[in-house]
Amino acid sequence: MSERNNSAWSPSSREAERAIARKRISRKQGLIAATSSIFVIGTLIAIVLSSPGWEVVKKTFFNIDYGREVLPTVFAGLWINLQLTFIGGACIGVIALGLALMRTTKSPALTPFRFLATAYVDIFRGAPLILIILLVGFGVPALRLTGISSNVIFLGTVAVVLTYSAYVAEVIRSGILSIHPSQRAAARSLGLTSGQTMRYVVLPQAIRRVVPPLLNDFVSLLKDTGLVSILGVTDAVRAAQINSSRTFNYTPYVVAAVLFLLITIPMTRYTDRAIRQRTNAQNSEGSI
Amino acid sequence: MGNVLELIDIRKSFGEELVLNHLSLSVPEHTATVLIGASGSGKSTLLRCINLLESIDDGRILLDGDEISDPLINVDAVRRKLGMVFQSFNLFPHKTVLENITLAPIKVQGKNKEEAIESAQKLLRRFDLADKADQYPDRLSGGQQQRVAIIRSLACNPRLLLLDEITSALDPVLVNEVLSIVRDLKSDGMTMVLATHEMGFATQVADEVCFLESGNILERGSAQEVLHDPKNLKTKEFLKRVHEAGRI
Numbered sequence: 194m195s196e197r198n199n200s201a202w203s204p205s206s207r208e209a210e211r212a213i214a215r216k217r218i219s220r221k222q223g224l225i226a227a228t229s230s231i232f233v234i235g236t237l238i239a240i241v242l243s244s245p246g247w248e249v250v251k252k253t254f255f256n257i258d259y260g261r262e263v264l265p266t267v268f269a270g271l272w273i274n275l276q277l278t279f280i281g282g283a284c285i286g287v288i289a290l291g292l293a294l295m296r297t298t299k300s301p302a303l304t305p306f307r308f309l310a311t312a313y314v315d316i317f318r319g320a321p322l323i324l325i326i327l328l329v330g331f332g333v334p335a336l337r338l339t340g341i342s343s344n345v346i347f348l349g350t351v352a353v354v355l356t357y358s359a360y361v362a363e364v365i366r367s368g369i370l371s372i373h374p375s376q377r378a379a380a381r382s383l384g385l386t387s388g389q390t391m392r393y394v395v396l397p398q399a400i401r402r403v404v405p406p407l408l409n410d411f412v413s414l415l416k417d418t419g420l421v422s423i424l425g426v427t428d429a430v431r432a433a434q435i436n437s438s439r440t441f442n443y444t445p446y447v448v449a450a451v452l453f454l455l456i457t458i459p460m461t462r463y464t465d466r467a468i469r470q471r472t473n474a475q476n477s478e479g480s481i
Numbered sequence: 482m483g484n485v486l487e488l489i490d491i492r493k494s495f496g497e498e499l500v501l502n503h504l505s506l507s508v509p510e511h512t513a514t515v516l517i518g519a520s521g522s523g524k525s526t527l528l529r530c531i532n533l534l535e536s537i538d539d540g541r542i543l544l545d546g547d548e549i550s551d552p553l554i555n556v557d558a559v560r561r562k563l564g565m566v567f568q569s570f571n572l573f574p575h576k577t578v579l580e581n582i583t584l585a586p587i588k589v590q591g592k593n594k595e596e597a598i599e600s601a602q603k604l605l606r607r608f609d610l611a612d613k614a615d616q617y618p619d620r621l622s623g624g625q626q627q628r629v630a631i632i633r634s635l636a637c638n639p640r641l642l643l644l645d646e647i648t649s650a651l652d653p654v655l656v657n658e659v660l661s662i663v664r665d666l667k668s669d670g671m672t673m674v675l676a677t678h679e680m681g682f683a684t685q686v687a688d689e690v691c692f693l694e695s696g697n698i699l700e701r702g703s704a705q706e707v708l709h710d711p712k713n714l715k716t717k718e719f720l721k722r723v724h725e726a727g728r729i
Contacts, residue, residue, distance in 0.1 A: 379573070384560045
């Protein structure tokens, strides 16, 4: 065990020289990176600020006082987007899991459901979201059905949930299919039924594997909730639109975009990290 | 002493390829039957057919006298009586060692959790793995993983244990810790069918050795007869190749 003890180790003189050389190289590289960054970014800023149209651009898109004025209404709109994302996200998770299970089942009694789930996914994954929103948001109230709300927020959410369930179902299904058949063989040979095998062995591993792509879809979902504005829902996009169409100044759109970015950029960074960790974990899994 | 397992005139093909052909075999209680033969001779397929992971094309498989090759049989009930250990361990990577072992006793046999954990820990202690109970499989060496896989099958108290080249994926120095468990089980009287390339080990545990070639048993008999004094030319040739590879 003595050779494994690292605390007693002190570097040789050769190693000490190398450490100094390494430090010198990295200091030099840092200096080069900093100089080149300052030069390139500085030039870009100088070009933008000195261009003849900058004053107009600044007034129309980056009017700080006006931006501050519309911020509360746009922010109130964003709250709608967030609610839609979380409530919709929960519904999507449940429906998508059901669809994925139906599509992967081999049980003969569920055969019609397998066909239906496949058809559902084909349709809602293939049709533009905006069409589904228009169909549900304007089409359903036109039926004048009793008992179905004609609240645009509700109908908009339904449309988004319908479409995203299809996307997410495919992600979960790909996770289920990625689990090696030997895991299923091991579970079945212990006497677990096919349902128990799915529940205790396949699904827990599959979901873990697809967390990063699901996070990606979650970011897209947040952005796409902006589309329900076409139904007249006063979300962040709509709030910005109302303001800018009144003043012909486009700063409210920029405000809305910045608010979205403040949420989506950290989320995508987090997703990237999750993907990296997932890849590392898979690489160390070896023969399993 | 009755036969735990009886295979009668089994035939199995994958598409055009005939994998098992007119194969018959009886496994009496408390005996170990060792299947030897080159890769592709049908050893693994035979074990997977017994376990109903593959369905046979023709013939009959009897477990304790009941025909389990009947398509109307409840496969889950059959598999409850059989334990299977795979070449690549196939532990569940998202579950700890203890959870791997207790999953089937709790969910399949309906034992309560404390009882299942207690008997799992007893088995882990017996095979020197008690300190690994809460580890995940990827923290274990190959030999430890395979020992856990064996314990996982034992936890269901199988009537018959099927071992499919359980040391083929292991480092030579780890082989023995796995094989010593099998020796223990043999002396406990466990009925086993095992496919292996470890001829020395086969000599130690086998009550009967069967040499498979192209899906058929070409030679069978005691380890002494088949491994040390083979009659069939192909058996001789196979053993010579194994010998040259240093595995005897």
